[in-house]
Amino acid sequence: MELSPDPIYTGRFVLRPFRRRDSDALNEAVRSSIHELHEWLPWAHLAYGRVEASNYIRESIKAWKETKAYDYAIGNRTDDTGLHLGNVSIWFVSRGFRTGEIGYWVRTDRAARGIATEVSARLVQIGFEQLRMHRIVLRIAVGNRASERVAEKLGFVREGILREELKVRGSWMDHTVYSMLDHEYDRQRSHIADLVAAAHLTVEDHPPGA
Secondary structure, three states: OOOOOOOEEOOOEEEEOOOHHHHHHHHHHHHHOHHHHHHHOOOOOOOOOHHHHHHHHHHHHHHHHOOOEEEEEEEEOOOOOOOOOEEEEEEEEEOOOOEEEEEEEEOHHHOOOOHHHHHHHHHHHHHHHOOOOOEEEEEEEOOOHHHHHHHHHHOOEEEEEEEEEEEEOOEEEEEEEEEEEHHHHHHHHHHHHHHHHOOOOOHHHOOOOO
16 A cells, blocks of 8 residues: 555645655745744754754655655645645555555644644645544543634544553643544545635635735
8 A cells, every 4th residue: 555656636735755855945934933833743853954954864765665644744735935734644654454654744834724734635636545444542631722723623532541641741641532433434524625615615715825
């Protein structure tokens, strides 16, 4: 089960695999959002810089070639400035049981615009339709209400809490598990397609340049 490295699209955004020359754009996006990312993500330490961005991209390219994970850079379809809006990824947790996971983050100055919901919905389609996953999960730090709203908009089911799953900034952090099964996706295809197309947004919901 492999994915093409060609870009994929949603109503407003283009998603593509990382290239080595993306390190500056990735670093700028992380640095501009570091205080928010720092609260929830183990890798987002305050000294994050170009070295970390370059290392991430190198590992992302390697993982893609080995079909271990598929990381996408998020860009705007109508903006040629090269602004990095965030990351969205999908990977197998268990190939034998056809279980996958999606992860995402969006730069702070573009938050609350439906970006994470739209791009994650596109990877939900890919997970079930191309990678033939049976189950897709989202693991979200307890208290990260913005990410919880993404899971809810996608129609994922809240399963429960993984207690003290990760240590972030020296403290153990609980995570909520949300999931969708393939037969649940079959019932929600049109809803997910609407999210991908941004059909749920009105003209007023499209901020300038987004």
